[in-house]
Amino acid sequence: MASPVAGHSPPPFFRRGPAPLARLVVLVSAALTLIVVDHRLNYLELLRQGLSVVTTPLQVAAGMPVTGVRSAGEYFADLARLQAENEDLRREQVALGTIRLRQEQLDLENTRLRALLDMRERVQVNAQVAEVIYAVRDPFSRRVVVDKGLTQGIEPGSPVVDDIGVIGQVTRVYPLNAEVTLISDKDQALPVQIARTGVRAVMFGAGSGTLELRYLATDVDLREGDRIVTSGLDGVFAPGLPVARVKSVDRDGSGGFVRILCVPLAGVESHSTVLIMAPGKPVLPADDAAATAGSARAEKAVKP
Amino acid sequence: MNQPSFSSRRILRPVRPWFIWLSMMFALLLNLMPLGRTPMLPDWVALVLCFWCVREPLRAGMGAGFVFGLLMDIGHGSLMGQHALAYVLLAYTAGTFSRRILWFGPLQQSLHVLPMLVGTQLVMLCVRLSTDAEFPGLGYFVGSVIATLLWHPISFVLLLPQYRPEDKDENRPI
Numbered sequence: 001m002a003s004p005v006a007g008h009s010p011p012p013f014f015r016r017g018p019a020p021l022a023r024l025v026v027l028v029s030a031a032l033t034l035i036v037v038d039h040r041l042n043y044l045e046l047l048r049q050g051l052s053v054v055t056t057p058l059q060v061a062a063g064m065p066v067t068g069v070r071s072a073g074e075y076f077a078d079l080a081r082l083q084a085e086n087e088d089l090r091r092e093q094v095a096l097g098t099i100r101l102r103q104e105q106l107d108l109e110n111t112r113l114r115a116l117l118d119m120r121e122r123v124q125v126n127a128q129v130a131e132v133i134y135a136v137r138d139p140f141s142r143r144v145v146v147d148k149g150l151t152q153g154i155e156p157g158s159p160v161v162d163d164i165g166v167i168g169q170v171t172r173v174y175p176l177n178a179e180v181t182l183i184s185d186k187d188q189a190l191p192v193q194i195a196r197t198g199v200r201a202v203m204f205g206a207g208s209g210t211l212e213l214r215y216l217a218t219d220v221d222l223r224e225g226d227r228i229v230t231s232g233l234d235g236v237f238a239p240g241l242p243v244a245r246v247k248s249v250d251r252d253g254s255g256g257f258v259r260i261l262c263v264p265l266a267g268v269e270s271h272s273t274v275l276i277m278a279p280g281k282p283v284l285p286a287d288d289a290a291a292t293a294g295s296a297r298a299e300k301a302v303k304p
Numbered sequence: 305m306n307q308p309s310f311s312s313r314r315i316l317r318p319v320r321p322w323f324i325w326l327s328m329m330f331a332l333l334l335n336l337m338p339l340g341r342t343p344m345l346p347d348w349v350a351l352v353l354c355f356w357c358v359r360e361p362l363r364a365g366m367g368a369g370f371v372f373g374l375l376m377d378i379g380h381g382s383l384m385g386q387h388a389l390a391y392v393l394l395a396y397t398a399g400t401f402s403r404r405i406l407w408f409g410p411l412q413q414s415l416h417v418l419p420m421l422v423g424t425q426l427v428m429l430c431v432r433l434s435t436d437a438e439f440p441g442l443g444y445f446v447g448s449v450i451a452t453l454l455w456h457p458i459s460f461v462l463l464l465p466q467y468r469p470e471d472k473d474e475n476r477p478i
Contacts, residue, residue, distance in 0.1 A: 016362065020365075020366070020396060020399060020400070023365070023366050023367075024366060024392065024393075024396045027366050027367070027369075027370050027388075027392040028389060028392055028393070030370070030385075030388075031370065031373070031385040031388040031389035031392060032385065032389065033385070034374075034384045034385030034388065035383055035384065035385040035386060035389065035431060035435075037384070038383055038384035038385060039383060039435045044384045047384070048378055048384065051374060051375065051378045052378050054375060054378075055336065055375055055378045055379040058329075058332060058333055058336050058379065059336050059338070059379060061333060062333050062334070062336040062337045062338065063337070063338050065337070066337055066338050066339065133338060134338030134339070134340055135340040135341045136341075136380065136381050137335075137338075137339070137340070137341070137342075137345075137380050138380045138381055138382040139341060139343040139440035139444055140382070140432040140437035140438055140440055141382075141437060141438065142341075142438070143381060145338075172381065179381055185438075186436065186437060186438045187436065187437075205438070207438045207439070
């Protein structure tokens with residue numbers, strides 16, 4: 001562009017700032033920088049928290065009609081269905097009550113025996129009940145938002161379970177709610193073991209709601225229908241929580257590893273009430289040589 | 305209602321800048337509705353941004369795309385910069401083809417809009433797949449088709465404040 005004649009700037013209606021192509025280059029490189037920094041370095045949580053001041057009121061406002069319609073639907077829910085559900089719940093409560101009585105007794109006995117054996121006491125797990133408000137709209141990942149957040153003392157990294165088994169892990173905490181990455185997400189890794197044989201492995205999401213056990217040799221002892229539970233090697237998830245059931249075992253695959261697909265036991269994709277447990281403090285194994293690839297991989301999942 | 309284009313004789317009032325921002329905010333509100341994992345919903349922000357970039361390329365552009373893209377990234381909890389990149393490219397394309405698109409009638413306009421919206425989604429898909437995300441299935445692109453079908457109604461609604469009352473004055477030349 002030619003420089004303006006001395007003392008004369010171009011008239012205001014010609015001033016349009018930098019050329020479109022220059023602006024495009026600047027903004028695209030800014031966006032690419034953000035993408036790389038967010039994906040590789042995890043530095044942007046502060047920016048996210050800051051800008052969520054703008055989006056949170058919008059989200060609350062946008063949620064109002066949806067919750068309104070939903071609660072209206074619940075109000076008009078079938079009376080008979082509610083009565084049946086009530087009946088079921090009452091029966092279940094009686095059953096659970098007897099189990100709880102036994103449990104208390106067993107707990108007492110357990111602490112006494114552990115004291116006798118001079119073993120480390122198991123950490124008392126305190127948990128909070130939370131409600132899943134909605135699934136995150138991002139179609140590339142599988143996450144849900146629950147109605148408990150920083151103000152209720154939710155910490156990033158906390159395990160999330162429902163009444164059957166593991167659902168996921170809290171990955172991001174906002175003041176009033178928290179984001180839970182489901183175990184069916186492709187990036188979520190979970191250290192598990194096969195309940196029948198005790199073989200340890202790492203479980204990943206495989207897309208479309210299924211799970212996959214990776215890095216197991218082709219001669220591993222595994223059948224369809226085997227139950228997979230958490231191994232507790234990461235120190236975050238308590239050991240023995242049910243995770244999944246083996247759906248198919250494909251030993252013919254190339255690459256030297258067996259391809260194992262599993263279906264989650266808990267209602268990972270359909271749930272309303274969940275339990276957020278306090279994250280366990282990782283206990284470093286003193287002489288446990290078995291904490292190999294499993295726990296190393298699990299570190300990735302622990303990272304908030 | 306005939307659309308103001310090269311063939312219509314209607315003259316519009318100038319757009320009010322606050323209305324552009326208000327409509328963008330409203331589109332953002334629609335996008336943030338907690339409707340769960342339903343990939344077929346149209347991306348309202350992309351649609352409205354595209355509309356204003358075509359209609360008023362000097363008032364709405366890549367800056368607006370970047371800001372609303374960042375807000376979308378936070379609202380949807382997606383990768384930071386993913387929507388920002390896609391919307392900046394959309395705003396650039398829409399601004400570049402603005403003169404050409406406005407020459408056509410509503411149907412041909414939406415035929416121009418479809419590749420731009422699909423391109424926006426393709427940019428986001430490439431960004432996410434390169435960061436090891438899950439492929440959401442082809443239903444993901446249905447959102448753009450629905451948004452394209454909404455192009456004509458939405459351009460009518462967004463231009464409503466600019467229509468002037470039709471008072472026939474026989475002495476006025478236009």
